[in-house]
Amino acid sequence: MKIKSIKAYHVVQPFVDGPYRMSKGRVADCFDAVIVAIASDNGVTGWGEMAPLGNFYSAAFPAGARAGVPEIAPHLIGQDPRGFAGIGRLMDTVFKGHPYIKSALDMACWDLAARAADVPLVTMLGGRESDMAETYRVVTHGTLDQMAALAKRIIAEGCRRLQVKVGGNVHDDIERVTTVAAAVPKGTVIFCDANAGWTPYQARQFADATRGIDYTFEQPCTTLDENMSVRRMLDKPMVLDESVTSLGEMLEIYRRGAADGLTLKISRLGGVTQTRLIRDVAVDLGFMITVEDTGGAEIDTAAMAHLSLSTPAERRLHAIAFHEWVTVRTARNAPPVTGSHMGVPDGPGLGIDVDPGLLGQPFFEIG
Template identity: 75%
Template structure:
């Protein structure tokens, strides 16, 4: 089996609920997605990468588009099932920029599983349960509006909320207090600062919210700054933006910085490397969330397969990004049950039946 054709598309995916807001005025109104199609032996694999604006990760769609054009010609004629070999090849011909390689690697994984005639979850270690629990993001805003949104999400069936903080500390204390008071007791709350605070600010927040049950998520930028906060608070801590490589994961574990990690597929360079870090994190005893920076059905399917191949006792939760956007990329999608749990689409590979008519014109279409 040899790679015979590579196409790639760029797609704007507006948000259903309007602009996505984080602290410090960071806002995005859509995912800017790059979708990759790789064909070999009569089969097709799909991958997707979509950054959240230009402020969340060191990634942007225009960079992905340019990088895919550079990498794709080197893959023609290669065996798409040689995943480790192709990862090394991409790193050889295009140094760094893991986000550029993410959609390509996802498509290769999809194609490899389709060639084997199995769902991708099987090749990622085996299925652990029928569904993964979902969380909903309460984006940054006025305390009363955030509380109102949280109540609606609970009514929709969600039992896990990620509350955006990381701005003005006093205001964020009011925001989390309002949300916690508005939702039922037992609702799981993550306070996600998206690395927006100094250790001083994070300690201020923690000190004034001791009576609220929540998980602290990425309060500061660096691993060492988060460690200094960890030493002075009595809340569980999860790191997200700090996990950009295998070395980061080992550093977090060695220093005892966190109880869990959030692994972003595009930040790590694709499904292959995310699986590698996921398995190591599980072996190290960390709780794990596998997700990405954005996308529609293709990327959400990859997240679902990685989530449901994570041991259930080590899996935190997942997110259904395809429900965030107003457009469709496929005729099917990972099923969502009762607004709070997500399963896998039926079929080999990702299980996604992509409708190319929805994708627009390819920005690259190459053959040998």
């Protein structure tokens, strides 16, 4: 089986609930996605998607993805899409760095290979560990009343896990988290995610003032050294997200005992191949794992779901249903969400029935 053609589409995906706000005044109105279709010489097509959260969240930006795919794609024509490691090495050889650009191409190869084998992607990723993964919802920055009302609405809709955005003014964030925790039932799982927005001084201030609240601390600072300095005085679990950029960085986190859990972003790591590798090693090392991405709709959410459900249940933290965040559709079906749980679509590969008519005209095509 050989890659015969590649198409790339640009799809803007506005948020259902309006602007997404996080620390340091960072705001996004939409996911700005690149969707890739890779077709083989036996008539099977695989799909991949990646969408940076603005220009500020990761070392990635939408225009860069759109410019990079045409640079890499010609080198993949004629390659066997099932040779995931070889495809990855080839992309790294012809285009140094920029893993986010390679993510959708790598994802499409996995989808194509699983469809050709007539098995769900979850089977190729290690096997289904459970039928559904528990999801979390995000309480973004806002006034105290806005955040409390949003948290109550999320709980009323059946979700039991909240990620509360912090990382701004410390004293304001102390009030925000205290207010949200008081507004939701006891036992609600709360993650306080600073998105690397604090100095160690600020993170320690926050941790000291909120000792009475049950939550998990997520990525308070930027560097591993900074997060480690907070970890030493922390009496709560810590999860790192932005710090996990490669297998080497994950192993350094393990060596230093810097975290209890990891959030793996598919596009930050360069696609499904590296995400699966890092996930499997991290599970063996004892980490709790969340697999998600920087954004996307049905295609990317399906990949997250397959990776989540092939993660051992006892090592899985939670998942997120990004396709429910956006106002546009890219497929005729979606990963099934029941209450606060998400599964994988039925069918081979990602299980997503992508509708090219919803994507517009491709901005790039070769083959």
